[in-house]
Amino acid sequence: MTRVMIGAAAALALAGCGSSGDSKAVPPTATGSLESLAAEVKCKPNMQTDADELRQAICKNTDGRFILATFATDRGQREWINDAKDYGGYYLVGRKWVAVGDDGVVKALRGTLGGDVEIGTNHKAHSGAHSG
Template identity: 85%
Template sequence: MRVTRLLPAAAAVLALAGCGSGGDAKSVPPTATGSLESLAAEVKCKPNMQTDADEIRQAICRNGDGKFILATFATDRGQREWINDAKDYGGFYLVGRKWVAVGDDGVVKALRGTLGGDVEIGTDHHAHHG
């Protein structure tokens, strides 16, 4: 199964999330590691599994900060390919070792306060007209 088939789910969450809110940068903890379930437990969400494959496990999560996609990957390369393809849809990505959380700006900033990681920003298509 190609990882790019999973991008529409991430795009749907981004569309539902709307515009993010700003926020003050907090002290960033060390980047979390672990299974999708352990990462979800750290941010107090019960994952709604969407994909459970050897290459990627992906779930929709919701907690007090909002709704987001949480995905874990079997390889660093698979993760990077997924992120690079997904960034074409815009959005905000919190990236750890073999995991990513995708949501609006405010959600990603809040998750970073618990999970650590690096924030990456997708392509902004707001100025494009079709």
């Protein structure tokens, strides 16, 4: 669980607010190691976690900064995403990998890696003042 929380905190630090909108044609979802996925989006991964069940790196390319993580199992990936989404952000999800960043970065990555976009909890909706 500690790695999940570290990953979620890192995702929160990199995730920003952005506008949502339609994206261009989405290619087939990429597969492969963290290094091969990073090479596809032209980033040199700065490894943060290198364990059997989770490999996680901070990446930066011309589109911006993002977290790239790969997982040993589908279940481990889903548990990580479910926990991390409590921190907000945008998640590009492929088979046993996820990229986390702001809306614009995730959309740009999707144009190369494919995958599905998931959006974390928006806590700003809960922090506004109530009139009455």
